[in-house]
Amino acid sequence: MYKLFNPDNIKLTKYLFFTGKGGVGKTSSACATAITLADQGKKVLLVSTDPASNLQDVFGISLTSKGTPIQEVPNLVVANLNPEEAAKAYKESVIAPYKGKLPASVLQNMEEQLSGSCTVEIAAFNEFSNFITDEKTQIEYDHILFDTAPTGHTLRMLQLPSAWSNFISESTHGASCLGQLSGLESKKEVYKNAVSTLADGKLTTLILISRPEYSPLQEAERASRELKELGVHNQLLVVNGVLELDIENDQIADKLYAKQQEALRNIPESLRETPTYKIPLRAYNITGIKNIRMLLKEDYLESQNYKLNKEELPKVKALIEDLYASKKRVIFTMGKGGVGKTTLAAAIAIGLAEKGVKVHLTTTDPADHLKFVVEEGHGIRLSKIDEKDELRNYTETVLAKARETMAEEDIAYVEEDLRSPCTQEIAVFRAFAEIVDNADDEIVVIDTAPTGHTLLLLDATQSYHKEIQKSQGDIPQAVKNLLPRLRDEKETEVVIVTLPEATPVYEAMRLQEDLKRAGINNKWWVINSSLLMTNTQSPLLKTKSLNEIPWINKVDEISQGNFAIIPWKGEEIKGEKLVDLIR
Amino acid sequence: MSKIEIFDPAMCCATGICGPGIDQELLRVATTVNTLTKKGVTIIRYGLSSEPQAFVDNKKVNEYLMKEEVEVLPITIVDGEVVKTRSYPTADEFAQWSGVSKDEIAAAAAEKENGCGCDEGGCC
Numbered sequence A: 001m002y003k004l005f006n007p008d009n010i011k012l013t014k015y016l017f018f019t020g021k022g023g024v025g026k027t028s029s030a031c032a033t034a035i036t037l038a039d040q041g042k043k044v045l046l047v048s049t050d051p052a053s054n055l056q057d058v059f060g061i062s063l064t065s066k067g068t069p070i071q072e073v074p075n076l077v078v079a080n081l082n083p084e085e086a087a088k089a090y091k092e093s094v095i096a097p098y099k100g101k102l103p104a105s106v107l108q109n110m111e112e113q114l115s116g117s118c119t120v121e122i123a124a125f126n127e128f129s130n131f132i133t134d135e136k137t138q139i140e141y142d143h144i145l146f147d148t149a150p151t152g153h154t155l156r157m158l159q160l161p162s163a164w165s166n167f168i169s170e171s172t173h174g175a176s177c178l179g180q181l182s183g184l185e186s187k188k189e190v191y192k193n194a195v196s197t198l199a200d201g202k203l204t205t206l207i208l209i210s211r212p213e214y215s216p217l218q219e220a221e222r223a224s225r226e227l228k229e230l231g232v233h234n235q236l237l238v239v240n241g242v243l244e245l246d247i248e249n250d251q252i253a254d255k256l257y258a259k260q261q262e263a264l265r266n267i268p269e270s271l272r273e274t275p276t277y278k279i280p281l282r283a284y285n286i287t288g289i290k291n292i293r294m295l296l297k298e299d300y301l302e303s304q305n306y307k308l309n310k311e312e313l314p315k316v317k318a319l320i321e322d323l324y325a326s327k328k329r330v331i332f333t334m335g336k337g338g339v340g341k342t343t344l345a346a347a348i349a350i351g352l353a354e355k356g357v358k359v360h361l362t363t364t365d366p367a368d369h370l371k372f373v374v375e376e377g378h379g380i381r382l383s384k385i386d387e388k389d390e391l392r393n394y395t396e397t398v399l400a401k402a403r404e405t406m407a408e409e410d411i412a413y414v415e416e417d418l419r420s421p422c423t424q425e426i427a428v429f430r431a432f433a434e435i436v437d438n439a440d441d442e443i444v445v446i447d448t449a450p451t452g453h454t455l456l457l458l459d460a461t462q463s464y465h466k467e468i469q470k471s472q473g474d475i476p477q478a479v480k481n482l483l484p485r486l487r488d489e490k491e492t493e494v495v496i497v498t499l500p501e502a503t504p505v506y507e508a509m510r511l512q513e514d515l516k517r518a519g520i521n522n523k524w525w526v527i528n529s530s531l532l533m534t535n536t537q538s539p540l541l542k543t544k545s546l547n548e549i550p551w552i553n554k555v556d557e558i559s560q561g562n563f564a565i566i567p568w569k570g571e572e573i574k575g576e577k578l579v580d581l582i583r
Numbered sequence B: 001m002s003k004i005e006i007f008d009p010a011m012c013c014a015t016g017i018c019g020p021g022i023d024q025e026l027l028r029v030a031t032t033v034n035t036l037t038k039k040g041v042t043i044i045r046y047g048l049s050s051e052p053q054a055f056v057d058n059k060k061v062n063e064y065l066m067k068e069e070v071e072v073l074p075i076t077i078v079d080g081e082v083v084k085t086r087s088y089p090t091a092d093e094f095a096q097w098s099g100v101s102k103d104e105i106a107a108a109a110a111e112k113e114n115g116c117g118c119d120e121g122g123c124c
Helices: A026-039 A054-061 A082-098 A104-113 A117-133 A135-140 A153-170 A187-200 A214-229 A251-266 A290-297 A316-325 A341-354 A387-405 A409-417 A421-440 A451-468 A477-487 A502-517 A539-546 A549-558 A574-580 B024-038 B054-059 B059-068 B090-098 B102-110
Strands: A017-021 A044-048 A077-079 A143-147 A204-210 A233-244 A274-280 A332-333 A361-362 A380-384 A445-448 A490-500 A522-530 A563-568 B003-008 B041-048 B075-080 B081-085
Touching: A017 A026, A017 A187, A017 A490, A017 B059, A026 A044, A026 A054, A026 A077, A026 A143, A026 A204, A026 A233, A026 A290, A044 A502, A044 A522, A044 B081, A054 A502, A077 A341, A082 A143, A117 A135, A117 A143, A117 A187, A117 A214, A117 A274, A117 A477, A214 A233, A214 A549, A251 A341, A251 A539, A274 A549, A316 A341, A316 A563, A332 A341, A341 A361, A341 A445, A341 A574, A361 A421, A387 A409, A421 A445, A421 A477, A421 B081, A477 A490, A490 A502, A502 A522, A502 A549, A522 A549, A549 A563, B003 B024, B024 B041, B024 B102, B054 B059, B059 B075, B059 B081, B059 B102, B075 B090, B081 B090
Parallel strands: A017 A143, A017 A204, A044 A077, A044 A143, A204 A233, A233 A274, A332 A445, A332 A490, A361 A380, A361 A445, A490 A522, A522 A563, B003 B041
Antiparallel strands: B003 B075, B075 B081
């Protein structure tokens, strides 16, 4: 029904932005497009802005923010923007001139303040807009591709310049949140250009990547709409992983096919106007240059004689039993977007509720689809943390407090400071703390947002923690309690969710490292959507399923056997089907 | 009229709203500074993270920092002389050093010009 996505037949603009829910194949599609264009003889620059970049896995070499030429693909240069590192470099450049001129405690005080999320975001956007507006880069390359971060993050980044340049031009007090980033004002033109380039349909295309599944398509629609609101109208939709039947009467293949086709028939209304292409489902893993190069061309069946380390693979039931027996109070399901954190969080909630425990199931995922998955009742309470709502609530709280001592005119001044991006982080953080604080009379199960976002949240928790020991501000008890609580392994468990594929497993490993650094405990891993656990006879799916084995073994090893596996399910897992999952 | 300078410790923003909690003290100082500026008083705030150079260039501030470390902030200077360290001026001190009476500061704060200063539909 859709044409194949093949850059050989589509005229593409100079700037291409790939966006979509995590795990839909943004990285693969961006890489494949970049390689295809480079193979045509075009000069191509591929830039990753994903805080948890996948590009290194795909190309199998370490990358830098300046750009690394790829040996096997002449004409292709790949750059990886790590916002955290950019922030670190920025911090260093601010502090270095004062070493020796100011005492160490003073420098430390400066450094602490420059560790905020403002700095990370500014530094990231700064690098990002340099690529868009740098004249040399413009001349040097025919195409510049951005493999962007998960949608929420992308949108925030895109929202920055307009929001912030308003802030800068309106600001009369100087000493605001942005004031700490000296030199920002001088970048105003660069940011303005970056934004106008984004909104220029002749120069820029937004490529929405989705899977032929319900949630990712909804997410694509959301991203499409939000970006249109930001003035980005030139959009393409690419549906990745569309199954072409290669066998008759295979239950699994038929189910997958039917499920995909149904999702595509019910594609959200506003996406129907968008030119749409497909990338077929491939049997091979999308890593290594050979496979990436093939992605937009053809399939081949390839598998080695892999052997499972364990004969009997454990189920989710074992995980729930352990969480119950060890009396955990705060349970997170963490992982890259699209791996099934929501489903697992819901299954854990139901499993614990069945044992007579009061459960509070909550989501910080901006895409919030928890309510589609589980119904409230039977000992389960549902809630969500909505960034926009939290920001509004926090703003109102602050203003109410300010009104006690200040005149209306000065409140306008406070309002201005409340427009800063720091405020949003703090607002979300406070809501998060309050929910965890309630874990005294109920078990809290939190379905967190995609990896990058989650880490920022946790990171904020940590630097917060350092800051609140010094600050004299009015800090809610819940906020003070949060980090010690998260670090207490008797109370808290982080369940890492992944898929039996290369990139999701690597991602999850990095996530575990970051958790360790933050002093947060992880014992359990869950592998979701395993085709190996089904009995498909489709050559394509069977080959694909055998390629899962090394990744299952890897998780077995990392988790020291504390893992559970969930078979691929033909249906959207909700309601009754969730109960099946925990049997 | 006297010139007042305040050397702030590093913080997210002048009102402290970007910090982990709401700090009434910082709100008070920000408001007073704002009011005095409108009254024509020369009052300048230097943030450690935004203008570190000022903390090097001002010899007196630099001496205090070198001797008493970061805890000595905030430092208030009136006409070149350090008048207060380790905390912000009180309302009385602000009045005394600026020459604007306490009542006037309070009255100015209560006064409303051009509505509430909001531009987006209605009042705050």
